[in-house]
Structures are given as structure tokens and as C-alpha cells.
Amino acid sequence: MSVNLTDYQTENKVVRLPIATKLLLSFLIIVAFISIVYMVVGIQLISNRILAEAQDKVRHDLNAARELYLGELERIDTTVRLTADRFFLKEAIVSGELQDAYDELWEVRKREDIDILELTDEKGIVILRTRYGDNTGDDLSGDIIIKSVLESKESVASTVIVPGKELQRESPFLAQNAHFTFIETPLAREREETEEADGMMLKAAYPVFDQQNNILGVLYGGTLLNRNFDIVDKVKETVYEGIHYKGKDIGTVTIFQDDVRISTNVTNEDGSRALGTRVTEEVYNQVVINGEPWIGRAYVVNDWYITAYEPIRDLANNIIGILYVGILEEKYTDIQRGMILTFLAITIAGALVSLVVSYFFAQRMLVPIFELVNASKAVASGNLNAKVEISTNDELEELADSFNAMAEALQKRDKQLREFATQKIMESEKLALIGQLSANVAHELNNPLTGIVTYSHLILENSGSDDPNKSSIEKIVGQATRCRDIIRGLLDFSRQRKPDKVFSNINTVVEQCISFVENQALFHNIEIIKNFQEDLPMIVIDPSQIERVIMNIIINAAEAMEGEGELIITTRSNIEKDAVVLEFKDTGPGIGEENIDKIFDPFFTTKDVGHGTGLGLAISYGVVKAHNGSISVESELGKGTTFIVRLPEKVLDEVPDNGNVIENINN
Numbered sequence: 010m011s012v013n014l015t016d017y018q019t020e021n022k023v024v025r026l027p028i029a030t031k032l033l034l035s036f037l038i039i040v041a042f043i044s045i046v047y048m049v050v051g052i053q054l055i056s057n058r059i060l061a062e063a064q065d066k067v068r069h070d071l072n073a074a075r076e077l078y079l080g081e082l083e084r085i086d087t088t089v090r091l092t093a094d095r096f097f098l099k100e101a102i103v104s105g106e107l108q109d110a111y112d113e114l115w116e117v118r119k120r121e122d123i124d125i126l127e128l129t130d131e132k133g134i135v136i137l138r139t140r141y142g143d144n145t146g147d148d149l150s151g152d153i154i155i156k157s158v159l160e161s162k163e164s165v166a167s168t169v170i171v172p173g174k175e176l177q178r179e180s181p182f183l184a185q186n187a188h189f190t191f192i193e194t195p196l197a198r199e200r201e202e203t204e205e206a207d208g209m210m211l212k213a214a215y216p217v218f219d220q221q222n223n224i225l226g227v228l229y230g231g232t233l234l235n236r237n238f239d240i241v242d243k244v245k246e247t248v249y250e251g252i253h254y255k256g257k258d259i260g261t262v263t264i265f266q267d268d269v270r271i272s273t274n275v276t277n278e279d280g281s282r283a284l285g286t287r288v289t290e291e292v293y294n295q296v297v298i299n300g301e302p303w304i305g306r307a308y309v310v311n312d313w314y315i316t317a318y319e320p321i322r323d324l325a326n327n328i329i330g331i332l333y334v335g336i337l338e339e340k341y342t343d344i345q346r347g348m349i350l351t352f353l354a355i356t357i358a359g360a361l362v363s364l365v366v367s368y369f370f371a372q373r374m375l376v377p378i379f380e381l382v383n384a385s386k387a388v389a390s391g392n393l394n395a396k397v398e399i400s401t402n403d404e405l406e407e408l409a410d411s412f413n414a415m416a417e418a419l420q421k422r423d424k425q426l427r428e429f430a431t432q433k434i435m436e437s438e439k440l441a442l443i444g445q446l447s448a449n450v451a452h453e454l455n456n457p458l459t460g461i462v463t464y465s466h467l468i469l470e471n472s473g474s475d476d477p478n479k480s481s482i483e484k485i486v487g488q489a490t491r492c493r494d495i496i497r498g499l500l501d502f503s504r505q506r507k508p509d510k511v512f513s514n515i516n517t518v519v520e521q522c523i524s525f526v527e528n529q530a531l532f533h534n535i536e537i538i539k540n541f542q543e544d545l546p547m548i549v550i551d552p553s554q555i556e557r558v559i560m561n562i563i564i565n566a567a568e569a570m571e572g573e574g575e576l577i578i579t580t581r582s583n584i585e586k587d588a589v590v591l592e593f594k595d596t597g598p599g600i601g602e603e604n605i606d607k608i609f610d611p612f613f614t615t616k617d618v619g620h621g622t623g624l625g626l627a628i629s630y631g632v633v634k635a636h637n638g639s640i641s642v643e644s645e646l647g648k649g650t651t652f653i654v655r656l657p658e659k660v661l662d663e664v665p666d667n668g669n670v671i672e673n674i675n676n
Contacts, residue, residue, distance in 0.1 A: 032375070036367040044360040051352050059345045063315040063336060064304050070334040071302075071317035074244040074262055078332060081240055085230055086166035086213035088121045093215040093228040102130070102217060102225045107137050115139045118230070124210075124237075125179050126230040128217075133159060133227065140180040147178055153324050158214045158227050166213035167324040168234075170266070173206030176233070183208065187235040189269055189285045196308050198268065198290035209234045209266040209321075209330055234264050235271040236284065244334065245274050254340045261309065264321070265331035268293045275310050275335075283310045288318075288331060296320050297328050306338060313338040377405045381412060393420040462489045508551035508635050515589050515656070516541045516580055518552050522559040523578070531567045540579040546658050548589055554632045555656075558640075561625040562593045562652045569597035569650065583655070588638070591654040600644040608642060 092098065092114070101110035110128070118126040118139050128137040133150030149155045152175075157165045176184040187208030191200070212231035216224045234240070241262040245251070249260030263273035268287045275283045288296075292303050296318045303318040314335035321330035377399040387395035393416055399409035465485045472482055519541070526532050566576050574596040581590050600608065609630040633640040637657050644650040 032371040033368060036364060036371065040360045040363050040367070044356050048353060048356050051356065052349050055348050055352060056345055059341055059348070060315075063338075063341045064317075067315050067317040067334060067336050068304055070248045070260065070336070071319060071332070073248050074332060074334045075319070077244050077247065078240055078264075081232070082166050082168070082211045082213070084121075085123055085211055085232060086164060086215075088117065088123065089126075089166075089213040089228055089230045090164050090215045092117050092126070092230075093217050098128070098217055098228065099219060099225060102128070102136075103219065111137055111139065122232075123230050124183060124233045126228070127179070129155060129227045129229070131159075131224045131226055136226065138179065140183075141178065144178050154212050154214045154229060155227055157324060158216050158229075159224065162216050162224060164213065164215040165324065166211075168321055168329065169210055169212045169231075169323050170329050171208045171210045171212075171231075171233075173208070176208050183233050186233060186237075187271075189235070189271065191269065191287065192283075192285040194286040194289075194310065196289040196291070197287040198293055200268075200287075205266065205269055207266070209264070209271060235266070237272055238274065238282070240264065241272050241274050248334070249336075254337055257312070257337055257339075259337050259340060261314065261333075261335050261337075263331075263333040263335075265333065267330060268297065271330075278311055286310050288333075292316075292318055292331075296331050300328060307335070309335055315341060377401055377409065381405075381409060384412060384416075388416055388419065393423055461485075465489050508554050508632070510549045510551050510636075512547045513550050513552050513555075514545065514547060515550070515555075515591065516543075516545060518550075518555055519559060519578060519580065519591070522556050522563060525560065526563055526567070531564075531572050534573040535567055535570060536575045538575065538577045540577060542581045545580060545582055545589055548656055548658055550636055550656060551632075555636070558629040558632050558654065559591070559593075561629045562654075565625065566593060566595035566597065566650070566652075570595055571597075582658070587658045588655045589658055591656075592651060593654075594649060594651040596649045599646040599648055599650055600642070601646060605642065605644060609640075 095113075097113055098110055101107050107128075114126050114128070114137065118124075124140070126139050127135060129135050129149055133148060133152070133155050135145045135147050135149060138144055150159070154165050154167065154169060171179075171187070173184055173187060176187050184206070187206060189205045191203050191205070210231040210233050212229065214227050214229035217226045217228055219225050241264060244262040245258070245260060248262075249258070252259040258274065258276070261273070261275045263270050263275055265271065265288055270284055270286050270288075273282055273284065275286075277283050277286075289308055292307055295301050295303050297320065300320055302320075303316065305316065307314060307316040307318075309316065315338050316333060316335040318331050318333045320328040321332055323329050377397075380397050380399065384395040384397045395416060397409040397412055399406050465482065468482050472478065476482075519539075523537055523539070527537060563576070563578075570576070576596075577592070577594040579590075579592040579594070581592075582588075583590050609626050630640055633654060633656070639655045641653045642650060643653070
């Protein structure tokens with residue numbers, strides 16, 4: 010599988026964004042985040058507030074509907090009480106002449122617009138009916154209202170469920186109005202019955218007393234709520250004032266008998282009243298089963314309303330129906346939507362204005378930053394005279410001052426480096442000239458000096474032991490030999506050749522060097538400790554040149570210890586730096602701090618005059634550098650000296666004497 014490196018670098022190239030873009034994006038993210046939070050919270054608050062307002066409104070509407078409902082019951086109760094106290098009724102019961110009473114009660118029923126106004130005797134037997142005059146004699150002593158009046162001798166008024174048979178006796182017309190066939194309604198509870206024959210009635214009764222306050226009978230009256238729209242329409246007109254929204258009534262009112270609408274101004278899709286439809290199961294369970302009011306959103310026949318429901322109870326406190334008021338949810342939904350859109354528009358406009366203002370502020374803040382960037386580029390291109398003038402009295406001004414100080418420091422440092430470089434170049438040129446001159450002088454002196462050394466040795470050999478000039482001849486030989494060594498060192502230093510590298514084992518090279526010196530008199534009292542790593546990799550070196558480096562270090566160590574002490578030679582592999590390390594640690598007197606940086610300088614030596622040329626370590630330094638390695642020294646007075654030589658394990662593009670390019674010597 011091949012990989013196109015150019016394509017890879019292009020695909021993974023880091024996009025560079027200017028700081029202005031970053032600031033703008035930061036502002037945009039902050040503004041967007043805050044705006045989103047505000048919008049979410051604001052929409053939630055608006056929705057909750059509108060819903061709360063609608064619920065408060067419908068709760069108040071339910072209170073008004075209840076008052077009107079109870080007001081109608083009170084009106085019936087008042088009518089019955091006032092009529093029962095009239096003298097003609099008492100006389101009719103005592104005399105048994107009921108025709109005049111019938112006529113009078115019929116007039117009262119018509120005038121007060123109630124459905125029934127009937128009379129029983131003291132035992133609860135019906136003796137007079139104003140709607141169905143011939144149908145009398147039935148026993149109502151078990152009726153909850155009549156029974157309560159006979160027992161308490163006080164007026165009683167309540168909502169009651171009237172069985173269909175009783176309604177039939179009261180009036181076939183009322184029985185017909187009370188009958189409902191259930192209409193299938195979404196979300197309503199399951200119910201086995203399919204029709205309802207009983208009726209719900211606002212009913213009141215009052216005892217009729219004689220002069221001795223004995224009960225002569227009971228007068229009762231009532232209004233059937235089934236298909237009677239007076240109450241619901243009165244509530245609608247009083248509370249909602251007939252207001253419409255998008256062609257629909259804004260408010261609706263309903264009276265339920267159990268879960269069936271028996272009186273309502275909620276309409277079907279065809280505009281007819283939704284009689285016979287039923288309340289949702291969720292509302293029924295809370296209001297009828299649990300006896301708790303319902304305030305909230307509910308589905309009413311074919312639309313959603315903000316509704317309020319409360320139970321209707323009979324005289325025994327049993328829940329027999331529900332009183333409902335509702336406000337069309339669509340109006341509040343539209344109000345909510347409009348307010349949310351307005352709020353969103355204001356929020357977005359505010360965010361855009363904030364973003365524009367932030368952009369201008371960012372641009373103003375970026376002016377000094379751009380000045381710093383331009384000045385930095387000028388300094389990077391070599392113009393160390395670049396200056397930045399910023400007066401913002403903040404961190405940018407401090408940064409500008411620091412930049413100016415840095416530029417001045419760089420300018421001074423550049424000047425110093427130029428002077429130092431010029432000085433070093435001149436010194437190098439001088440050293441080069443000196444080296445060339447030394448090499449020429451050494452070459453010219455080498456031939457005559459060789460003759461002096463040779464002939465001085467011959468003279469010394471031919472002189473007898475009693476020759477008075479023997480001491481002088483020996484001095485000549487010694488000084489001539491020293492001159493020869495100095496000249497050879499100069500020639501070696503000036504004629505360092507390119508290394509002839511081959512694969513070598515550094516342990517073998519070190520062992521060979523030790524074998525050269527360990528039998529010399531200088532090393533008789535020196536213990537050489539070898540700490541070699543056995544699995545060292547082969548490295549590419551010039552063995553003869555590295556031997557010379559090792560010999561120089563070993564002999565210098567022996568001379569520093571004055572022929573007595575301990576020399577530890579360590580070899581190891583430095584995996585992190587891909588190098589082989591040689592350490593030479595002696596127990597000599599150490600090197601002072603003032604000399605530690607000079608030991609690799611040519612002609613520098615701490616030995617006595619006549620003992621050393623000061624070129625050994627300089628030559629060793631050059632050899633190690635030619636091998637792409639390094640040589641360093643660590644020393645402390647009184648604790649000895651350690652020389653560290655590092656030679657690379659892997660050398661690329663080197664050609665040993667076998668002619669092959671070495672890319673990885675470990676292979």
C-alpha cells in the first residue's frame with residue numbers, strides 16, 4: 010500500500026485563523042450561547058405565564074358559573090318556600106278542594122319558569138301535579154328531598170337525579186328531554202350503556218303547615234337540566250359576552266350528568282350542540298372518581314380548551330355530575346406564538362447588535378496587537394531597530410514596553426555577537442596562519458633537527474664515562490629529543506587526515522590500548538579496572554585514530570596520578586542518543602575550574618616544563634569530532650578526573666573500506 014505524503018500533509022494541514030477571527034468567533038459563541046439560554050428560558054417563562062393566566066381566568070370563570078348555577082337553585086327554593094306559605098294552599102289541603110290550588114300553582118310555575126310544582130300530603134303521597142294533573146297518588150316518601158323535608162320540617166334544595174319512570178309520571182315531555190343516546194367521543198371512557206333515561210334536576214321542597222304548625226303536606230318544585238340551556242347560555246353571555254375567535258365561541262359551558270353532556274353550548278362540527286357526547290376519561294377519573302377539580306388543558310369534543318371542571322353533588326354528597334367552563338386554547342396558543350416570535354426577534358436583534366458592537370471593540374483592541382505583529386516580523390527579518398508605540402494603559406502597553414526592551418537587548422546582543430564573531434574569525438585566521446607557519450617551520454626544522462638528534466646520540470655513545478662533556482652531551486640529547494617531539498606534535502596537529510573508518514568493536518580497541526601500556530613502568534602501581542558492556546554494537550571508526558585518543562587519555566591519567574592509583578575504564582551503550590560511551594575515571598588530583606575549559610586548547614598543559622607539548626588532547630578532540638562524536642571532561646580537585654568520549658552507533662552515508670554504504674550498522 011502506497012501513501013501520498015503530499016496529500017496527507019495537505020489533508021492534515023492546520024488551518025490558521027487570525028486573532029480577529031478567533032475573537033469574533035468567541036464573541037459569536039458567547040452571544041449565541043447566551044441568546045439560546047435567554048430564548049429557552051424566555052419561551053418557557055412566556056408559555057408558563059400565558060398558561061397560568063389562562064388557568065386563572067378559567068378558574069374565575071368556573072367560580073362565576075357555580076354562582077349562577079347555585080343562584081338558579083336558590084331561585085327555585087325561594088319560589089317553593091314563598092308559595093308553600095300562602096294561605097290558599099293550606100285551605101285547599103284541609104278542605105280537599107284542590108282545583109283553586111291547581112290553578113294558582115299552575116300560574117306560579119308558568120310565571121317563575123320552572124318545570125314542575127307539585128304537592129304531596131303529610132305522608133308524601135302526590136295529591137296535585139300542575140303538568141300532568143290526572144297522574145296522582147304515587148308515593149314519594151322515599152324521595153331524598155321529600156323525605157328530608159318530612160323529617161326536618163325545613164326547606165331543602167339540591168341537585169338530584171330523577172329516575173326516568175318518575176319523570177314519566179311528572180310529564181312525558183320531561184322524560185323525553187331527559188333521554189339521551191350516547192355519541193361516540195374521542196378519549197372518553199369505555200361504558201357498556203349506550204343511552205341514559207334518568208334526568209338531572211334542580212329541586213327544592215318546603216313543608217306546608219297548619220295553624221298548629223303541623224305538616225299538612227310538602228310542596229316541591231324543580232327545573233330539569235337535561236336539554237335546558239338557560240343556565241349554560243346565561244353563564245356564557247355573562248362571563249364570555251358572546252365573544253368569538255376565528256368563528257368559534259371563545260368560551261363554553263357544560264353541565265354533565267355523570268359523564269354525559271346534558272346541557273352545553275359546546276358545538277359539533279356542524280354547529281349543533283354536542284348533547285350526548287362525553288367527557289374524557291382522564292377528566293372523569295379526577296373529578297368524578299377522585300372528587301378533585303380539574304384545571305388544565307383538555308380535549309372537548311373536537312378542539313382543545315383550557316378548562317375547569319368541578320363535581321356536582323346531590324343532597325347525600327354523592328357526585329352525580331360535572332360543571333364545566335372552558336376557554337378556546339387556540340387564542341392563547343396564538344398569543345403565545347406571537348409573544349414568542351416577538352421575543353425571539355428582540356433577542357436575535359439584540360444578539361446581532363451585540364455582535365456588531367463586539368466586532369468594533371475587537372477591531373479597536375486588535376490595532377496594537379497588529380502593531381506588535383508587524384514589529385515582530387520586522388525583528389524576525391533582521392530589523393532590530395523596530396519599535397512599538399502603544400498607549401493603552403493596560404497589559405498591551407506592558408507587552409509593547411517588553412518588546413521594545415527585548416529589541417534593544419537583541420540589538421546589543423547582535424552587536425556583541427558581531428564583535429565576538431569578528432574577534433573569533435580574526436583569531437581563527439591567526440591560528441590558521443600560525444598553524445600553517447608552524448607546519449612550515451616544523452617541516453623545515455625537522456630535517457636538521459633529525460641530524461642533531463642522530464649525531465648527538467652517536468657522540469653520547471662514543472663518549473666515555475670519564476668524559477667531562479658527557480653531562481652536556483646528555484642535555485643536548487634530551488633537549489633535541491624534546492624538540493623533535495614538539496615538531497612531530499605540530500605536524501600531527503596540522504596534518505590531521507580524514508578517518509579511514511571500518512566496522513570495529515570498541516572493547517577490542519580499548520583492550521589493545523591497555524595491553525600496550527600495562528607493562529610500562531609508569532603503570533606498575535596503577536590498577537586498571539575494566540567495566541565493559543559485552544553486547545556493545547559494532548561501530549564505524551578509524552581504529553588507529555581512536556587508539557591514539559585512548560592512549561592519550563590513559564597516559565595523561567597515569568601521569569596525573571604520578572604512577573600510583575586507580576583507573577576505571579567503562580564502556581556502555583546509550584540507547585537514547587544512539588551512541589557508544591567510553592569513560593576514563595582516575596583518582597588523580599583533579600583539574601581546577603580555571604583550567605577545565607582550556608585542556609583541549611593547543612599547547613595548553615599543566616605538566617612541568619619539559620614534560621609534554623600540550624597537543625595530545627587537542628589532537629584527540631579533533632579526532633573525535635571527525636568521527637561525529639564528542640569528548641568532555643568532569644573533574645573536581647582532590648577527587649580525580651573523568652573523561653567521557655561518545656561515538657555514534659549509526660553513521661549515515663559513510664563508506665568503510667569494503668565500499669558499501671552503511672545505513673544501520675546494527676544490521
